Amino acid sequence: MNRVAVEAERRSDTFRPPTLQTLPAAVAANVARVRARTRSTIMAVVKADGYGHGAVPVARAAVAAGAEWLGTTSIAEALALRAAGLTVPILTWLHPAGIDADEASAAGIDVAVSSVDELAALVARAGTAVRIHLNMDTGMARGGCPRGQWDELVDLALLGRRDGKVHVAGVMGHLPLADQADPEANASAVAAMRDAVRTVRAAGLGTPPAHLGATAGALTDPATHFDMVRVGAGLVGIDPSGTVEMHGASRLTAPVVHTAAAPAGTPVGYGGTYVTDRATHLSVLPVGYADGIPRECSPQAGVEIGGRRFPVAGRISMDQIVIDTGSASFPAGTVATVFGPEGGATPSIHDWARWAGTIPHTIVSGIGPRVRRSIA
Ligand SMILES: *Cc1c(COP(=O)(O)O)cnc(C)c1O
Numbered sequence: 001m002n003r004v005a006v007e008a009e010r011r012s013d014t015f016r017p018p019t020l021q022t023l024p025a026a027v028a029a030n031v032a033r034v035r036a037r038t039r040s041t042i043m044a045v046v047k048a049d050g051y052g053h054g055a056v057p058v059a060r061a062a063v064a065a066g067a068e069w070l071g072t073t074s075i076a077e078a079l080a081l082r083a084a085g086l087t088v089p090i091l092t093w094l095h096p097a098g099i100d101a102d103e104a105s106a107a108g109i110d111v112a113v114s115s116v117d118e119l120a121a122l123v124a125r126a127g128t129a130v131r132i133h134l135n136m137d138t139g140m141a142r143g144g145c146p147r148g149q150w151d152e153l154v155d156l157a158l159l160g161r162r163d164g165k166v167h168v169a170g171v172m173g174h175l176p177l178a179d180q181a182d183p184e185a186n187a188s189a190v191a192a193m194r195d196a197v198r199t200v201r202a203a204g205l206g207t208p209p210a211h212l213g214a215t216a217g218a219l220t221d222p223a224t225h226f227d228m229v230r231v232g233a234g235l236v237g238i239d240p241s242g243t244v245e246m247h248g249a250s251r252l253t254a255p256v257v258h259t260a261a262a263p264a265g266t267p268v269g270y271g272g273t274y275v276t277d278r279a280t281h282l283s284v285l286p287v288g289y290a291d292g293i294p295r296e297c298s299p300q301a302g303v304e305i306g307g308r309r310f311p312v313a314g315r316i317s318m319d320q321i322v323i324d325t326g327s328a329s330f331p332a333g334t335v336a337t338v339f340g341p342e343g344g345a346t347p348s349i350h351d352w353a354r355w356a357g358t359i360p361h362t363i364v365s366g367i368g369p370r371v372r373r374s375i376a
Contacts, residue, residue, distance in 0.1 A: 024061035044234030138173030248341030269314025294356035
């Protein structure tokens with residue numbers, strides 16, 4: 001390294017840039033928490049870059065902790081997992097019509113099929129027996145084959161199998177209401193799923209594993225477990241049903257880059273929406289809404305510095321936020337925790353979701369590319 005690089009390295013030691021740290025031990029603990037509630041196979045869903053935590057580190061931690069399958073939205077995401085050396089079965093479930101399923105097949109990736117047209121296109125193009133999961137719309141109207149066309153889909157799968165083009169490796173649905181943690185709310189989807197499974201078996205397509213529930217179903221409603229549960233949010237510390245405490249699996253830190261004393265009556269940030277009510281200190285953190293800090297935040301929003309919670313002062317800018325630290329004056333380089341699993345003064349992703357009027361999924365999956373990634 002030349003001197004300039006060495007100097008930059010040294011400086012970056014002092015001023016640790018904004019960093020999102022993934023905590024694999026928390027992912028493992030979350031898998032264990034799911035395992036304690038179901039005997040079904042666990043699929044670790046790592047779409048959207050592992051809900052912002054890094055698809056590969058989350059997948060590795062989940063598999064090491066006992067998840068038997070991986071799930072992603074696209075084939076490209078699944079291929080990246082294969083490239084990283086993950087060898088467990090992978091299912092993908094959202095494809096434009098006319099995908100090259102042979103590429104998936106060659107990499108040992110299963111694909112969900114959600115309509116008769118999709119399956120017809122797949123069968124027409126397949127060179128080898130593609131492993132498919134027949135996907136029924138169990139009440140969400142977001143993809144999935146309508147119940148009224150299920151028989152036709154199953155018949156086509158039979159023909160495809162006869163011609164050596166497909167192997168039916170699974171039957172799936174998705175729960176629209178599992179976050180209510182109410183078995184009643186899931187009952188019609190569970191009934192639809194049973195129906196889907198019955199038709200597949202009756203057609204002579206064997207007994208492929210059936211899967212319906214995601215995190216909330218896995219944690220709260222055994223009737224939704226079938227042979228496998230698909231757990232995404234739960235891996236990174238989110239129980240959408242709000243009934244089970246999971247382990248936060250990431251920590252976002254940012255260094256103080258600037259600190260100044262400010263007299264009482266100082267308006268802070270765009271629009272001067274926050275005015276200091278006493279002599280205080282203001283510290284700037286180099287993260288803003290371009291980095292995923294939600295701009296729509298209530299005045300309760302805050303961060304941890306030096307073991308205490310301090311409020312975000314004024315509007316969140318594109319690249320920075322200002323923190324009102326009162327009588328405390330933190331030198332540049334002091335590391336603030338924007339969110340983390342610690343509790344106490346450290347806000348959680350659930351706190352940020354509440355402050356922003358959203359769900360924690362959007363907080364973790366929205367952290368921008370400027371933020372460095374690290375793995376604990
Ligand atoms: C995202 C997703 C899941 C995982 O849901 P979580 O609530 O995050 O556990 C499961 N199945 C499908 C089809 C999904 O799209």
